[in-house]
Amino acid sequence: MLTLGTVVMGVSDVERAVRFWQEALGYVLRDPVEDGWAVLIPVGRPGPGLALTVSETPARHHPRTHLDLYAADAAEQAAEAERLVSLGAERVDWDLYPEDPDFVVLTDPEGNPFCVIDTAHG
Known part of the structure; x- marks a missing residue:
């Protein structure tokens, strides 16, 4: 059976998004930010990762996922x-x-x- 590993979110500023979501969730960077890509993971507890990647697509008011x-x-x-x-x-x-x-x-x-x-x- 499959498991949910990582949720991927497009952002315009990866560094800013990393700072916000680290503080919001108490997650840490799995690896250094590289090439507009970062993965945050929980510390000492189970849960999916949150990947942040550069996207030029604007955020939507009523997205299909959140x-x-x-x-x-x-x-x-x-x-x-x-x-x-x-x-x-x-x-x-x-x-x-x-x-x-x-x-x-x-x-x-x-x-x-x-x-x-x-x-x-x-």
């Missing part, structure tokens, strides 16, 4: 969203929120949307 980051409850979700904003993320005025959402939508400094999920919601 990252979901899990928080234990609403308080952690709010605290993590604020922490991510302090690192350079931006809140999104999302037009597709359901009536009682368990998620908030942010964008990374590159404009790539991602969600912070309250896993205790409901």
Whole structure:
């Protein structure tokens, strides 16, 4: 059976994206950044890698894929969203929120949307 190894995200500035996602996830570089390519991996815990590669394609407001980051409850979700904003993320005025959402939508400094999920919601 296959397993998910790495999520690949296109960015315009690999160094900036590396700094943001290292702080956001507590990941480290697997190898030095080279030729517009970097892979971040978790430390001491399982999880997929996050590869960042130079792309000239602009970020989309409603992408077909995105990252979901899990928080234990609403308080952690709010605290993590604020922490991510302090690192350079931006809140999104999302037009597709359901009536009682368990998620908030942010964008990374590159404009790539991602969600912070309250896993205790409901």
